[in-house]
Amino acid sequence: MKRYAPLLASLCALLLLGLLMRSQGQSVRAAAPSPVVQTAGAEQAPADPGQVAAAPLTQPATGPKKFSMIAVGDIMTDRNVGGAIKSNGVHSILEKVRALTSDADVSFANLESPLSTTGPHSPSDCIFRARPETVQVLVDGGFDVVTLANNHTFNAGREGLLQTFDMLEKYNIKYCGADRERRGDQAAILTVGTGPVRVGFIGATDLSIEHGCYNKVAPDRSNLIAQIQAARPYCDILAVTFHWGEEYQSLPTQRQKNTAHAAINAGADLVLGHHPHTLQGLEVYQGKPILYSMGNFVFDQREGERMESAIFKLDYAAGWGWQIMAKPIWIPRSRMGPIYPSAERRDKILARLARISKPLGTTLQIKDGKAWLRIPASGATKEGSNT
Numbered sequence: 001m002k003r004y005a006p007l008l009a010s011l012c013a014l015l016l017l018g019l020l021m022r023s024q025g026q027s028v029r030a031a032a033p034s035p036v037v038q039t040a041g042a043e044q045a046p047a048d049p050g051q052v053a054a055a056p057l058t059q060p061a062t063g064p065k066k067f068s069m070i071a072v073g074d075i076m077t078d079r080n081v082g083g084a085i086k087s088n089g090v091h092s093i094l095e096k097v098r099a100l101t102s103d104a105d106v107s108f109a110n111l112e113s114p115l116s117t118t119g120p121h122s123p124s125d126c127i128f129r130a131r132p133e134t135v136q137v138l139v140d141g142g143f144d145v146v147t148l149a150n151n152h153t154f155n156a157g158r159e160g161l162l163q164t165f166d167m168l169e170k171y172n173i174k175y176c177g178a179d180r181e182r183r184g185d186q187a188a189i190l191t192v193g194t195g196p197v198r199v200g201f202i203g204a205t206d207l208s209i210e211h212g213c214y215n216k217v218a219p220d221r222s223n224l225i226a227q228i229q230a231a232r233p234y235c236d237i238l239a240v241t242f243h244w245g246e247e248y249q250s251l252p253t254q255r256q257k258n259t260a261h262a263a264i265n266a267g268a269d270l271v272l273g274h275h276p277h278t279l280q281g282l283e284v285y286q287g288k289p290i291l292y293s294m295g296n297f298v299f300d301q302r303e304g305e306r307m308e309s310a311i312f313k314l315d316y317a318a319g320w321g322w323q324i325m326a327k328p329i330w331i332p333r334s335r336m337g338p339i340y341p342s343a344e345r346r347d348k349i350l351a352r353l354a355r356i357s358k359p360l361g362t363t364l365q366i367k368d369g370k371a372w373l374r375i376p377a378s379g380a381t382k383e384g385s386n387t
């Protein structure tokens with residue numbers, strides 16, 4: 001959230017104070033919701049969607065409640081990524097993309113490696129444990145919230161997870177999908193943007209493989225639905241983020257589709273997916289966006305489709321709806337961090353994203369080296385109208 005925004009240095013001290021006060025968060029426990037203490041941050045001028053969206057398809061959002069979000073897939077700072085950090089410094093990983101990932105009211109990722117000095121560690125067997133100081137990759141990218149509900153949550157054991165909490169809390173990065181009470185069913189709620197907007201994140205796994213995690217979606221999804229319904233009154237926008245699906249598959253499974261639809265039917269506004277380590281398509285269900293898999297963001301897999309993905313920017317305003325932009329990235333193994341690819345590779349990624357979104361009923365517009373999806377608010381009478 002604009003942690004990395006050098007231009008702010010030239011703004012007046014009052015505005016800077018306002019910025020520092022903005023990032024406030026709280027959690028709501030699903031099973032026993034308690035009244036939420038409003039922690040709205042000081043107002044400040046919101047990001048103009050046009051700044052990043054160089055050529056928005058429509059007028060920028062103008063609702064009384066509006067915010068912008070960056071969402072990316074898997075971040076893993078162990079194994080070869082950890083080696084690159086040792087060799088090139090922690091700031092080398094996101095230096096090519098941090099201007100974009102920091103330029104939103106809230107930035108989200110899936111953290112796939114515990115940050116710990118203790119616990120099991122066998123990276124060649126995918127038992128991850130990254131050095132705690134690699135949390136600086138998240139800080140560097142301006143990330144505000146991560147999910148810890150994935151199949152690597154317990155790779156470094158309970159102690160490793162506690163150290164992960166410590167590091168995230170130290171740098172004021174919120175997390176969902178795991179907590180100190182061994183539940184992970186809380187929604188992490190951040191108060192951001194104009195209005196302001198209370199944006200909640202529920203993190204869960206819905207995997208066919210055996211894995212440790214506090215918050216697994218039950219076969220009948222009853223726990224998921226209860227969590228969404230409990231958090232719903234405390235959020236203006238409720239995102240549910242799933243670690244799900246099958247690795248390296250470009251199309252979501254029927255289970256993914258059914259779980260996404262169930263989440264939206266229960267009250268979710270947005271579904272953000274990860275785990276396949278490759279992009280899957282976008283769907284609009286009941287006027288709500290589903291990003292089935294956002295692919296890798298910081299990882300060390302085989303070059304090819306696994307290392308080609310995107311940064312997603314979502315602009316929202318009440319009464320106006322959503323605009324989603326996908327900007328292609330690729331992760332060269334020589335760097336272990338994302339960069340913007342050549343025009344040829346970029347266009348290949350965009351064509352693929354458009355192709356795999358088609359079976360989900362979604363037509364992406366490709367323009368200016370990005371993919372765009374506009375989702376007008378249901379009931380909006382005209383662009384930019386407020387409800």
Ligand SMILES: [Zn+2]
Pocket residue numbers: 150151152243274275
């Ligand atoms: Zn995974």
